[in-house]
Amino acid sequence: MSLKPEPVxxxxxxxxxxxxxxxxxxxxxxxxxxxxxxxxxxxxxxxxVRPAVLLRLMDICVxxxxxxxxxxxxxxxxxxxxxxxxxxxxYLATSPTLRExxxxxxxxxxxxxxxxxxxxxxxxxxxRLVMHMQPVEAQIQxxxxxxxARFAAVMKFARLLMSxxxxxxxxxxxxPPPPHAAAYEPFFRIPVRFDAGADELxxxxxxxxxxxxxxxxxxxxxxxxxxxxxxxxxxxxGALVKAIEQAMADEPELxxxxxxxxxxxxxxxxxxxxxxxxxxxxxxxDVQGRVRLRLASDWLxxxxxxxxxxxxxxxFTDRRSFTQAFTRWTGSTPSGFRRQGGHPAH
Numbered sequence: 001m002s003l004k005p006e007p008v009x010x011x012x013x014x015x016x017x018x019x020x021x022x023x024x025x026x027x028x029x030x031x032x033x034x035x036x037x038x039x040x041x042x043x044x045x046x047x048x049v050r051p052a053v054l055l056r057l058m059d060i061c062v063x064x065x066x067x068x069x070x071x072x073x074x075x076x077x078x079x080x081x082x083x084x085x086x087x088x089x090x091y092l093a094t095s096p097t098l099r100e101x102x103x104x105x106x107x108x109x110x111x112x113x114x115x116x117x118x119x120x121x122x123x124x125x126x127x128r129l130v131m132h133m134q135p136v137e138a139q140i141q142x143x144x145x146x147x148x149a150r151f152a153a154v155m156k157f158a159r160l161l162m163s164x165x166x167x168x169x170x171x172x173x174x175x176p177p178p179p180h181a182a183a184y185e186p187f188f189r190i191p192v193r194f195d196a197g198a199d200e201l202x203x204x205x206x207x208x209x210x211x212x213x214x215x216x217x218x219x220x221x222x223x224x225x226x227x228x229x230x231x232x233x234x235x236x237x238g239a240l241v242k243a244i245e246q247a248m249a250d251e252p253e254l255x256x257x258x259x260x261x262x263x264x265x266x267x268x269x270x271x272x273x274x275x276x277x278x279x280x281x282x283x284x285x286d287v288q289g290r291v292r293l294r295l296a297s298d299w300l301x302x303x304x305x306x307x308x309x310x311x312x313x314x315x316f317t318d319r320r321s322f323t324q325a326f327t328r329w330t331g332s333t334p335s336g337f338r339r340q341g342g343h344p345a346h
Contacts (some may be wrong), residue, residue, distance in 0.1 A: 010113045010281040011037075011049045015083050017061070020076040024065035031060050048281045058145050071180060073145040074187050077152020085111060087230070091223035092157055094216035099208040101161055102129070107227060115286065121200075126169065127208060129154075130200040132329075144175040147199045154201060155188055161212055165189065168203045172196035174331065197331035240266075240276050241287055248291040255292055256315025259284045293329045296322075300338045307334050 014037075021028035035053050049057075058072070065072035082088045088104055088111075095101035105118040113133075121128040131150055151171060158166045170191045171184075177194045184192040247265060248254045254262065262284075263273040277283060292314045299310050311322035326334050 010115060011054065012112050013080065013083065016076060016080050017057070019081075020072065020079045021061060021064070023075050023079060024061075024070045024072055025068040026061075026064040028061065031057060031064075035060075048278065055143065058143070062145060071148075071183060071187075073148035074152050074183075077149040077154075078156050080149075080153040080156065082112075085227075085230075087223045087226040090219060091227060093160065093214050094220040094223065095161065095212055096215040096217065096220065097209050097212060098161060100220075101157075101212075102208075107231070110231060111227075113281075115281065122205065125205050126202060127205050128198075128200045128202050130198045132199060144173070144178050147173055147175065151188070151199070151201065158201075161214065162207075162210075163213075166203075167207050168201060170202040172198065172200050172202065174199055240273075241280055241282055244287050245291050248288070249295065252295065252313050253315070255288060255295075255313075289325070289329070292325070296326055296334065297330075297337070300334055310334065 014032075017028050021031075035057055037049060037053065037057070061072045061076075065075065088107065092101050092104060102120060105120075108118075109116050115133045117132050119130040121130060131147075131154075133146070151173075155166075155171075158168065168190050170193060171188050172193045174196055175194060181192075181194065243266060244262060247262070254265065257265075259273060260270045263270040266273065268276075274284075277287070296310060296314055299305055299313070303310075305313075307322070308319050311319045314322060316322040316325070323333055326332070326337070330337060332340065
């Protein structure tokens with residue numbers, strides 16, 4: 001019988017919640033206590049909470065902030081800072097171009113949130129920065145507040161890099177217009193569209209290579225070196241997910257395996273594997289889904305295999321199950337993804 005880990009969600013920036021709550025006129029500490037969020041999280045590298053707790057925390061904070069006429073996710077994004085990663089802020093602030101600054105998104109899944117995924121999709125004269133979270137809990141994925149906060153943080157840094165009014169084209173959200181939809185465009189200061197195929201920021205391709213006024217090559221190189229040193233110093237435990245992903249990529253039949261089977265493959269007790277995954281803010285389904293998405297995207301782009309064959313190779317019971325999962329991950333059906341040349345829906 002396989003062991004299914006209880007889903008958890010990264011809660012890597014508790015101080016950000018403290019700061020945002022203070023700006024909105026309330027103290028978040030009693031709310032942490034009420035929800036059982038241990039204050040010692042503030043000193044933890046990769047803390048996690050259960051999705052239901054994170055959802056409840058957001059709901060309470062939104063209600064409290066409303067008393068001051070503020071929308072908490074917007075404030076949460078605006079006040080975001082790399083608390084213990086000042087070298088990343090230095091790297092961003094001193095980047096010579098936006099293209100160089102976007103390298104930060106390669107580091108964030110390792111250093112800040114292992115579930116965060118971004119993709120830069122080049123489409124001729126424009127580019128889409130697509131952001132999504134690897135599935136842990138569907139409610140988290142589809143709650144507008146978390147997408148709002150992510151893009152509020154992105155826009156904060158965009159204004160830092162490219163002046164107060166960066167030349168951006170449109171912001172798109174997967175969710176339908178919320179009750180406060182009218183507040184989006186005044187806050188983000190660019191056109192906003194709802195019911196889109198993905199959460200994404202659209203801008204002209206030429207913006208990527210425009211010189212930035214904050215460019216400071218010496219500081220930029222020093223900051224990048226410090227980030228690389230931090231990555232190199234990560235504990236060996238951080239290699240667990242990579243080992244699982246590599247095993248699945250090498251032996252696709254493992255995509256349909258149970259946690260017990262993978263534990264045996266790695267010469268670990270199943271409970272040890274379960275615990276170490278939780279310590280890294282992951283679950284068995286997270287890792288399995290991520291590798292399936294990567295392989296599915298590659299095979300749809302670069303082979304003429306049928307959807308049925310790809311579904312079977314990925315360990316799905318039938319084409320319908322594969323189509324449902326792939327659509328949830330990308331906003332496109334497998335056949336639609338292939339017709340679009342290997343790009344998610346937009």
